[in-house]
Amino acid sequence: MAITEPSLAFTAALILLAYLIGSVPFAVVVSKLMGLQDPRSYGSKNPGATNVLRTGNKTAAALTLLGDAAKGWFAVWLAEKLAPGIAPWPLAAVVVAAFLGHLYPIFLGFKGGKGVATALGVLVAIQPWLAVATAATWLIIAIFFRYSSLASLVAAFFAPVYYVFGSGMAWYAQPALGVALAVIGVLLFYRHRANITRLVQGTESRIGGGKKK
Secondary structure: OOOOOOOHHHHHHHHHHHHHHHHHOHHHHHHHHHHOOHHHHHOOOOOOOOHOOOOOOOOHHHHHHHHHHHHHHHHHHHHHHHHOOOOOOHHHHHHHHHHHHHHHHHHHHOOOOOHHHHHHHHHHHOOHHHHHHHHHHHHHHHHHHOHHHOOOOOOOOHHHHHHHHHEEEEEEEHHHHHHHHHHHHHHHHHHHHHHHHHHOOOOOOOOOOOOOO
């Protein structure tokens, strides 16, 4: 039986579903379930794993990180399962929609996190080895420079580069998905603009430091 491309209406529904999945605020959900303060009320006020870690509860931070990454993976995986014939460009729209859901979640008044963990989850769905290479880049920069934000920015820059130049060796790249990864990279830089300013000024906190990041 031939696999056919989904209709325009069904594709639009998949994109909306991906956005809604991406909008699930795991930092807030986990904090509430574990009896912790709302992460939007302290520290950087960012609903993400790094801010949740400021409570000192590593389990809550780890669960937030896992949830944020998992929703990025799940949104893309689900779209491919529900529509096996989905074309590269609609799939790219699903990828970006899931990421935008975390950045601008409807459930939090469109005020979300920075998207690093969700971006990683999306990479796992697109190509696991690409996710490994990008995560390794983050880890190397984090170890040598001890700036989480810098590590995230460098990883965001190289993810689409790896995807394009790794094509034909470890995977086969789709131009549409390459564009989606570039869009995610630009959005990550935009969401880290305050961190970039602090990095330039030399006031950004290092991993293990006590300053607000």
